Amino acid sequence: xxxxxxxxxxxxxxxxxxxxxxxxxxxxxxxxxxxxxxxxxxxxxxxxxxxxxxxxxxxxxxxxxxxxxxxxxxxxxxxxxxxxxxxxxxxxxxxxxxxxxxxxxxxxxxxxxxxxxxxxxxxxxxxxxxxxxxxxxxxxxxxxxxxxxxxxxxxxxxxxxxxxxxxxxxxxxxxxxxxxxxxxxxxxxxxxxxxxxxxxxxxxxxxxxxxxxxxxxxxxxxxxxxxxxxxxxxxxxxxxxxxxxxxxxxxxxxxxxxxxxxxxxxxxxxxxxxxxxxxxxxxxxxxxxxxxxxxxxxxxxxxxxxxxxxxxxxxxxxxxxxxxxxxxxxxxxxxxxxxxxxxxxxxxxxxxxxxxx
Amino acid sequence: xxxxxxxxxxxxxxxxxxxxxxxxxxxxxxxxxxxxxxxxxxxxxxxxxxxxxxxxxxxxxxxxxxxxxxxxxxxxxxxxxxxxxxxxxxxxxxxxxxxxxxxxxxxxxxxxxxxxxxxxxxxxxxxxxxxxxxxxxxxxxxxxxxxxxxxxxxxxxxxxxxxxxxxxxxxxxxxxxxxxxxxxxxxxxxxxxxxxxxxxxxxxxxxxxxxxxxxxxxxxxxxxxxxxxxx
Numbered sequence: 001x002x003x004x005x006x007x008x009x010x011x012x013x014x015x016x017x018x019x020x021x022x023x024x025x026x027x028x029x030x031x032x033x034x035x036x037x038x039x040x041x042x043x044x045x046x047x048x049x050x051x052x053x054x055x056x057x058x059x060x061x062x063x064x065x066x067x068x069x070x071x072x073x074x075x076x077x078x079x080x081x082x083x084x085x086x087x088x089x090x091x092x093x094x095x096x097x098x099x100x101x102x103x104x105x106x107x108x109x110x111x112x113x114x115x116x117x118x119x120x121x122x123x124x125x126x127x128x129x130x131x132x133x134x135x136x137x138x139x140x141x142x143x144x145x146x147x148x149x150x151x152x153x154x155x156x157x158x159x160x161x162x163x164x165x166x167x168x169x170x171x172x173x174x175x176x177x178x179x180x181x182x183x184x185x186x187x188x189x190x191x192x193x194x195x196x197x198x199x200x201x202x203x204x205x206x207x208x209x210x211x212x213x214x215x216x217x218x219x220x221x222x223x224x225x226x227x228x229x230x231x232x233x234x235x236x237x238x239x240x241x242x243x244x245x246x247x248x249x250x251x252x253x254x255x256x257x258x259x260x261x262x263x264x265x266x267x268x269x270x271x272x273x274x275x276x277x278x279x280x281x282x283x284x285x286x287x288x289x290x291x292x293x294x295x296x297x298x299x300x301x302x303x304x305x306x307x308x309x310x311x312x313x314x315x316x317x318x319x320x321x322x323x324x325x326x327x328x329x330x331x332x333x334x335x336x337x338x339x340x341x342x343x344x345x346x347x348x349x350x351x352x353x354x355x356x357x
Numbered sequence: 358x359x360x361x362x363x364x365x366x367x368x369x370x371x372x373x374x375x376x377x378x379x380x381x382x383x384x385x386x387x388x389x390x391x392x393x394x395x396x397x398x399x400x401x402x403x404x405x406x407x408x409x410x411x412x413x414x415x416x417x418x419x420x421x422x423x424x425x426x427x428x429x430x431x432x433x434x435x436x437x438x439x440x441x442x443x444x445x446x447x448x449x450x451x452x453x454x455x456x457x458x459x460x461x462x463x464x465x466x467x468x469x470x471x472x473x474x475x476x477x478x479x480x481x482x483x484x485x486x487x488x489x490x491x492x493x494x495x496x497x498x499x500x501x502x503x504x505x506x507x508x509x510x511x512x513x514x515x516x517x518x519x520x521x522x523x524x525x526x527x528x529x530x531x532x533x534x535x536x537x538x539x540x541x542x543x544x545x546x547x548x549x550x551x552x553x554x555x556x557x558x559x560x561x562x563x564x565x566x567x568x569x570x571x572x573x574x575x576x577x578x579x580x581x582x583x584x585x586x587x588x
Contacts, residue, residue: 105493170465177463181442197446199534199579200551202558208569209576225569233551239579348551351514351542 008046008054014073015042016061020069027070035070036087047098049057059095063088080237127296135179139172145170182244182310185243186295195250196237196321200348203231203266203273209263212240214249220258227266232344234273236322241342247311248277256281271344272324278337289328289336315340363477364388366407368398368424369439370417378411381466383474393417402428405520409476411469413439414447422450429455435476435530439464449580451535457530459580475587479529483536490525492573492586495564499525511563516541520556524574524584533581557582 019042022033039062045057065076071084146169152163188194204227211223252262256279265276282293293316296309315327315338325340331337363385367454369375379389390405392398395416407587410428425436438459440448448459458472459478488500497504497513499522504511513521523540524532537553538546546552559575561568574585 030429173463174465184442195577200549200554202554204569205576206578208571209578212570212575213578233554237579242578296563343427348549351549351552351555353514 008050009057011050012046012054012058012061015058016065017047018042019062020065020321023066023070032070032084033087036066036084036242039066039091040094043095044098048102050099052096052099052103053093055099056092058093062091068144110218122144124295125294136176139176142172143169143176153154154335170282176278182314185314186310186317189314189321193316194240194321198235198237200233201236201241203227203240203275204229204231206238206242206245207264207266207275210245210249213242214246214253217253218249218262221253221256222259222261223264224261225264227264228268230346231273234342235345240318241322244315244340245275245277248340251311251338252277252279252281268340268344273344276337277340277343278331278335280333283330283334284335285330286330289330292328293326312338330335362386362388363409364390364405364407365473366390366392366398366402366405366410366581367414368392368395368401368416368421370373370412370415371413374413377466378469379468384472385470387473392580395419395421398424399437401431402434402556407434409435409437411437411439411473412449412451415441415569420447422447422454425451425456426454433480437472437476452531452533452580453535457527459531472558475529478587479527487520488525490521490584493566497521497564506564507549513560517556517560517563520553520560521584524582528584528586530585531577531581535581537581553582 016039019039023038026035026038035154043055043062045056046058050058064077067084068075140346150157150162150165156164166340185194204225205224207227211225217221237258252260256262259278262305263276263278265278267274267276291311295313312326319340319342322342324340325337326340328338329334363386365382367378367382367389369378369391370393375393379391382389390407390485392401392402395418398410398412401407402536403569412425416424421438422484425438428434428436433577435454435458438448438451438456439462440451440459441462447460457476460469460472471485488498490499494507495511496506496519497503497511499518502513502515502518504513511588519541520537523537534550534553535547538549542549542552557574558568561571561574565571565573573585575585577583
């Protein structure tokens with residue numbers, strides 16, 4: 001059949017036409033009641049494959065075509081014999097019945113699909129709980145043990161030892177607080193509860209402020225900011241965008257060795273500004289480039305530096321909220337670049353200064 | 358002001374945060390006055406005349422932002438805001454209401470003490486007396502509208518002077534986008550953040566050693582700008 005994706009009503013018309021032709025072929029040898037049967041498969045077919053509307057239409061078309069073509073007096077819509085009303089009734093009931101059954105089956109399969117989605121949500125929740133219990137309980141164990149040893153045996157320790165333990169408590173608590181923030185961010189992003197407070201953002205300024213903010217974490221990396229002078233302003237929630245890009249920087253700080261060159265870039269491409277966080281480390285496998293944006297992706301679960309596996313998912317969600325895109329790409333000669341593309345809105349009215357007005 | 362022992366008003370309802378803040382501030386030689394509610398904080402600010410206030414934004418009775426607004430009606434002491442992550446938005450409101458600086462919980466005590474020292478330092482420096490800014494070979498006379506860099510005259514536009522003056526009125530403090538925009542261009546332009554992007558860029562090109570890595574005209578992402586005068 002050449003008409004595959006046509007509307008359901010076209011199917012109804014087609015089925016009626018075919019049945020009418022078959023009926024014409026049957027007419028010389030068959031009783032009129034049996035000729036009416038020629039319409040049954042067509043109506044059944046449309047009711048099975050299409051929505052209820054086309055099914056009823058198929059039944060009505062069949063009635064009209066049968067009446068016009070076969071019921072005496074032929075060529076009119078007049079009905080001599082009341083028994084044909086029964087034939088019409090049967091066709092309509094048949095159409096309704098089949099389309100009702102088909103609906104039920106469709107609904108059940110939709111429900112099954114919903115269940116599958118729920119199961120996926122359940123799986124993510126399971127992973128979330130597992131990762132919270134791993135990523136939060138380990139530092140909690142350190143906090144509990146270390147702080148109690150300070151409280152109970154602190155006097156007996158030498159000051160340097162005491163300071164080290166206290167510093168450990170501080171670091172682990174910071175780390176935990178960071179994890180909790182990420183889980184909360186992800187939850188809010190998933191629930192659609194993040195509201196953007198947009199302002200005009202100058203990308204070079206944002207990147208420069210970010211470099212300053214992340215300087216301590218990237219103290220052993222060589223960070224280079226490489227941006228052209230005349231980039232258009234973008235409209236973004238600067239704090240959230242900084243968080244998204246910060247997660248990319250955190251990812252670099254976490255997964256690349258000291259001494260790695262990190263480039264922060266930006267360029268305009270068509271109607272987008274594309275920001276890049278580029279590292280010259282060993283790079284990722286081709287099939288990991290997309291996977292790492294998934295929630296709770298741990299490239300190396302055993303590694304203590306793996307983190308929660310939410311940073312990139314949060315980055316992607318924030319950028320998506322801005323109508324932008326995120327992707328990762330391998331670099332020739334090793335290394336990875338994470339791209340964040342943001343739409344460029346029409347330029348805002350700029351201030352005009354009249355000299356000494 | 359008690360020059361020997363500066364007084365700090367601590368408005369914070371959590372007893373444990375109160376306790377470690379009080380203990381640490383005391384070891385630094387500060388006199389600490391504590392209030393657990395916003396209402397009490399406003400009263401204590403009037404009766405104890407502290408040199409600085411540290412205000413938590415999540416207070417039980419009314420909003421810390423409201424407390425800051427009331428204190429600002431008559432006091433110009435530096436106010437440092439402590440905000441929880443869930444109060445991101447109220448942080449900007451608190452700054453709009455007149456707070457000078459903010460610290461997001463959880464924070465390390467080192468960060469807090471640095472902010473307190475900076476706040477007190479700016480307060481003791483006569484804020485309205487000096488209209489001359491000077492750093493790294495740059496010299497700007499805001500009143501006389503003259504500027505120089507490495508002893509060579511520097512041309513700033515009228516608006517550039519205004520933006521600088523708005524920042525210099527509270528050196529070291531965070532000045533929000535809204536405050537700057539209203540101050541320089543008027544209330545009708547309170548949302549025109551693009552104006553600030555243009556002028557900060559121009560000012561940095563004229564005044565910073567490395568405009569791409571500014572150290573004097575500092576961006577507070579999503580909040581505003583800060584004029585950092587101390588090294």
